[in-house]
Amino acid sequence: MGEEPMHIRPFCPADEPAIIALWQQCGLTRPWNDPHRDIERKLRVQAHMFLIGEVEGRLAGSVMAGYEGHRGWINYLAVSPAHQGKGYGRVLMEHAERLLREGGCPKINLQIRSTNTDVIAFYRKLGYGMDDVVSMGKRLEDDQGPAFHPRPAVPSALELRLSEHRLTIDGFTTHAGRISGSQWQTPRAPGKWTPAQETAHLMLVYATFAATLCGGPPRELRVPAERALELQRTVLPGILDGKGFPTGARAPAETAPPDDPGDLGVLLPQLRAAAEDFEKALVSAYAASPNARIVHPYFGPLGLEDLLGLLTAHTCHHTGFLPATQPEPTR
Numbered sequence: 001m002g003e004e005p006m007h008i009r010p011f012c013p014a015d016e017p018a019i020i021a022l023w024q025q026c027g028l029t030r031p032w033n034d035p036h037r038d039i040e041r042k043l044r045v046q047a048h049m050f051l052i053g054e055v056e057g058r059l060a061g062s063v064m065a066g067y068e069g070h071r072g073w074i075n076y077l078a079v080s081p082a083h084q085g086k087g088y089g090r091v092l093m094e095h096a097e098r099l100l101r102e103g104g105c106p107k108i109n110l111q112i113r114s115t116n117t118d119v120i121a122f123y124r125k126l127g128y129g130m131d132d133v134v135s136m137g138k139r140l141e142d143d144q145g146p147a148f149h150p151r152p153a154v155p156s157a158l159e160l161r162l163s164e165h166r167l168t169i170d171g172f173t174t175h176a177g178r179i180s181g182s183q184w185q186t187p188r189a190p191g192k193w194t195p196a197q198e199t200a201h202l203m204l205v206y207a208t209f210a211a212t213l214c215g216g217p218p219r220e221l222r223v224p225a226e227r228a229l230e231l232q233r234t235v236l237p238g239i240l241d242g243k244g245f246p247t248g249a250r251a252p253a254e255t256a257p258p259d260d261p262g263d264l265g266v267l268l269p270q271l272r273a274a275a276e277d278f279e280k281a282l283v284s285a286y287a288a289s290p291n292a293r294i295v296h297p298y299f300g301p302l303g304l305e306d307l308l309g310l311l312t313a314h315t316c317h318h319t320g321f322l323p324a325t326q327p328e329p330t331r
């Protein structure tokens, strides 16, 4: 251990210039890895596992750990050249290992660049062994290209509802995509909508709620407030439980489709985009205020999770109105 103890603490944004300089000194940066973006990403995921080591008040080391539910990972382990060989690397690793163990991580994996074989002896000293594996990777974002802005993190219950919603939209668009040109413009029964109108209606529903979620005007109640609360208490739970959507309720005028909304090839991508915009607006609204409520014309003010569940059920309900189609030939 060095003469002076290393003080370990979580990274804070003011450390960024010094830490990038340290990584450069230690040969850890590469042209295809933008360290600024690496820091930005880490601050969104388990930021408390991004540690800084200070010796005599000056930044002298770093380690970035993470646990994805199966293995723990170590990145950006560095000790400034002037402080190497004094036990500080071991101290940083001990802290990272403790955080990972506390997080329930059963094993740590490391990747060492093939040009950095010196460090193998260091890790061996700390109890790491060679695994019989080949390391492979695939980039999902080019650090030299435009930055990708992921959705804000949402709790798992909402994630689950979002994936149900995506599956439902996929179900609708896949089914509708197989409808023939003549069926597309044929009402399912006299006085009922065509598949084109069903699609346009869903698009309008997503667009109107997305606009409200983005701060636009609230939806108007179509029933007296007491009736809306009663419907919310008596009818909504069944819908959210997957027991089906009541038939016969008229769509509010703002979501009624035109007589001839357009071609399948145009409308289906538009529906997908509208549903995606709605999801993004909902997630942003959730990040800003998890308890926000949005007025539904028939059910009154709804929490965001219920609104998402309701629109999933609504899209599912309208999928049931699409005509039977030929299944895709099996290969």
Ligand SMILES: CC(C)(COP(=O)(O)OP(=O)(O)OC[C@H]1O[C@@H](n2cnc3c(N)ncnc32)[C@H](O)[C@@H]1OP(=O)(O)O)[C@@H](O)C(=O)NCCC(=O)NCCS
Pocket: 026, 027, 028, 076, 077, 078, 079, 080, 083, 084, 085, 086, 087, 088, 089, 090, 091, 111, 112, 113, 116, 118, 119, 121, 122, 123, 125, 126
């Ligand atoms: C790897 C690194 C973090 C080690 O930090 P360090 O502070 O020098 O290491 P420590 O002094 O804590 O060493 C711990 C043990 O490993 C041994 N060790 C460290 N580097 C070694 C080396 N190159 N060869 C052999 N043994 C080594 C030390 O002798 C010590 O053994 P001991 O406990 O029996 O005395 C540091 O060398 C570094 O920043 N390297 C450049 C960046 C890098 O390669 N990071 C890892 C990317 S995978």
